[in-house]
Amino acid sequence: MLYLSTIMDLYNNEIVAFKLSTKQDITLVLDTLREAVEIRKPVGSMLHSDQGSVYTSYAFQNLAKEKVITTSMSRKGNCHDNAVFESFHSSLKSEGFKDQSRASMSNSKVVQIVNQYMYRYNHIRIQGKIKLPVST
Numbered sequence: 732m733l734y735l736s737t738i739m740d741l742y743n744n745e746i747v748a749f750k751l752s753t754k755q756d757i758t759l760v761l762d763t764l765r766e767a768v769e770i771r772k773p774v775g776s777m778l779h780s781d782q783g784s785v786y787t788s789y790a791f792q793n794l795a796k797e798k799v800i801t802t803s804m805s806r807k808g809n810c811h812d813n814a815v816f817e818s819f820h821s822s823l824k825s826e827g828f829k830d831q832s833r834a835s836m837s838n839s840k841v842v843q844i845v846n847q848y849m850y851r852y853n854h855i856r857i858q859g860k861i862k863l864p865v866s867t
Contacts, residue, residue: 733841735823736763738778740771741815746849747771751842760785761794768798779803781813823848 734755738748748767752759767773778795780786782804795802805812827848831840 733838734759735820735845736760737816737819738763738767739816739819741779744815744819745853746819749845749849751845753838755785757785757788757790760791764791764794764798764800768800774799775801777801777803779805779813781805782807819852823852 733751733753736750736752736759737746739745740747747770748763750759750763750766752762764778776799778800780802785791786802786804792802823845827844831844
């Protein structure tokens with residue numbers, strides 16, 4: 732079993748940072764946030780999540796505050812607040828693993844598929860929010 736932590740820029744739906752781990756713990760989300768901060772160096776940004784214990788933890792909240800990031804959380808039991816992420820994770824499962832038997836898949840194979848999917852998602856897949864130049 733592997734757990735995926737992702738941070739998405741809602742401006743263009745780009746996955747800014749992601750981490751995979753065998754544990755769904757505070758270290759996983761802290762490492763993901765640190766990577767996103769290192770890549771983007773955001774100041775005054777907002778980070779939206781669900782109300783999971785890893786996001787409400789003092790460690791996560793303090794790191795966000797230290798990096799001048801405002802945290803926002805969905806309402807309890809309301810998946811519609813995280814619709815973009817729910818859709819993204821659904822696409823990852825259906826598109827990334829469509830030809831795979833997940834029951835007997837190794838962790839290294841999962842990592843490979845997730846890495847390939849993230850590359851395709853960010854660099855190849857057409858995003859409706861990104862305005863491409865019109866060729867004449």
